[in-house]
Amino acid sequence: MSSETETESLPCVKAAKRSGEEILQRLKERKLLRRYAKITSDDKFIYLPLVRVLTAAELAEIGDIELLTRKIVLLKPRKSVKEILGFKPSYSYEIIGDIAVLTGADREAEAAAVTERSEESELAAMAQAIMDCHKNIKVVTRQTSPVKGEFRRRTMAVIAGTERTETLHTENRCRYKLDLEKVYFNPRLAGERNRVALQVTRSRVDEEIIDMFAGVGSFAIQVAKRNPQSHVTAIEINPDAIRYLKENMKLNGLRNIAVVEGDVRRVYTRFIGTADRLIMNLPKSAYLFMREALSMLNPEGGIVHFYDIESSYSDTGADVGAGADMPQQPPREDEDRKKKSPERAVRLAKEKLIARMQELSEEYSFHSIEILDARKVIAYAPYTYIIGIDAVISP
Ligand SMILES: C[S@@+](CC[C@H](N)C(=O)[O-])C[C@H]1O[C@@H](n2cnc3c(N)ncnc32)[C@H](O)[C@@H]1O
Numbered sequence: 001m002s003s004e005t006e007t008e009s010l011p012c013v014k015a016a017k018r019s020g021e022e023i024l025q026r027l028k029e030r031k032l033l034r035r036y037a038k039i040t041s042d043d044k045f046i047y048l049p050l051v052r053v054l055t056a057a058e059l060a061e062i063g064d065i066e067l068l069t070r071k072i073v074l075l076k077p078r079k080s081v082k083e084i085l086g087f088k089p090s091y092s093y094e095i096i097g098d099i100a101v102l103t104g105a106d107r108e109a110e111a112a113a114v115t116e117r118s119e120e121s122e123l124a125a126m127a128q129a130i131m132d133c134h135k136n137i138k139v140v141t142r143q144t145s146p147v148k149g150e151f152r153r154r155t156m157a158v159i160a161g162t163e164r165t166e167t168l169h170t171e172n173r174c175r176y177k178l179d180l181e182k183v184y185f186n187p188r189l190a191g192e193r194n195r196v197a198l199q200v201t202r203s204r205v206d207e208e209i210i211d212m213f214a215g216v217g218s219f220a221i222q223v224a225k226r227n228p229q230s231h232v233t234a235i236e237i238n239p240d241a242i243r244y245l246k247e248n249m250k251l252n253g254l255r256n257i258a259v260v261e262g263d264v265r266r267v268y269t270r271f272i273g274t275a276d277r278l279i280m281n282l283p284k285s286a287y288l289f290m291r292e293a294l295s296m297l298n299p300e301g302g303i304v305h306f307y308d309i310e311s312s313y314s315d316t317g318a319d320v321g322a323g324a325d326m327p328q329q330p331p332r333e334d335e336d337r338k339k340k341s342p343e344r345a346v347r348l349a350k351e352k353l354i355a356r357m358q359e360l361s362e363e364y365s366f367h368s369i370e371i372l373d374a375r376k377v378i379a380y381a382p383y384t385y386i387i388g389i390d391a392v393i394s395p
């Protein structure tokens with residue numbers, strides 16, 4: 001836990017409380033929010049400490065804010081897991097609710113570590129270090145399989161703490177109950193979910209949104225909660241995810257989501273021509289569902305948030321998106337440094353979406369696709385990325 005130490009006069013942003021969350025995310029995305037400095041608020045405003053004074057362009061971009069200098073309480077940086085351990089751990093970890101999940105071992109660190117420590121003792125030491133570092137963690141578990149199968153699930157082995165994989169996770173003020181072994185959930189997509197929810201807010205119309213692969217409602221809940229004027233249809237094939245989705249609606253006090261259990265390839269017929277916006281977060285194979293997507297889209301057109309997995313080092317990056325569950329081996333370091341760049345993966349994803357649209361344009365009355373934005377969302381494996389594309393599709 002961080003503890004308060006001293007104060008310092010720092011540049012900070014003053015924003016109305018109701019837009020505080022949005023402004024906070026924008027500062028975080030631009031790496032402008034200062035770490036280890038206390039965020040404070042009064043009745044109407046929130047004060048967000050900055051790493052530096054903003055430029056005029058940044059001020060305009062970030063929104064309705066005032067720039068000022070304010071005495072800010074500095075927080076003591078807490079020791080990292082690496083500092084507690086005294087060596088670079090072979091595993092990385094992510095936190096979901098009160099569970100820490102150890103994921104893929106870091107190759108270089110692992111190679112160096114193997115000679116000195118047995119894997120078991122390193123796992124135990126890391127679990128203890130995580131619990132010392134994050135006092136709210138009650139379970140440390142290790143991912144023992146890749147995310148796989150139609151339900152996109154993974155297996156876990158609990159290393160320390162209570163023997164359970166169910167937890168309650170909070171993200172952007174939304175609460176999600178989920179079981180890490182029974183359903184898909186990726187906390188690294190928090191920024192992406194925030195981005196999509198914000199786009200709905202900015203569109204300022206009552207939208208009908210269809211989340212085609214809803215899981216426990218990661219996108220659906222966030223979009224519906226932050227946009228009570230909109231209505232979300234959340235389709236999902238995994239019965240466990242459906243159970244959590246319904247519970248999460250209650251946890252978040254939501255009534256503007258219709259939950260639909262089933263294979264989108266079958267249930268889409270109930271929603272022909274209804275959607276103003278589609279969320280297609282099944283990066284492994286979303287492009288195979290474009291027929292259903294176009295069928296559900298409003299005849300006047302709409303926005304599609306399309307996700308894809310592509311590699312930056314192979315012309316056949318589609319292999320990863322099309323079915324491989326295990327990441328491909330990266331090239332040797334001297335092979336081609338340029339291949340590390342995600343731009344190639346972004347290009348491949350755009351080409352895939354456009355080609356699929358062209359294939360289907362005869363069948364459906366949508367002939368135009370305008371890519372609003374295409375970007376790397378997160379790294380998926382070495383040299384391989386989840387790419388997000390926002391596109392307007394119209395007749
Ligand atoms: C990558 S996960 C994304 C879940 C959620 N959108 C999120 O961001 O956490 C994809 C989800 O799609 C579901 N799914 C896979 N194939 C489906 C299909 N044909 N119809 C409906 N849901 C499907 C899986 O069970 C899984 O929960």
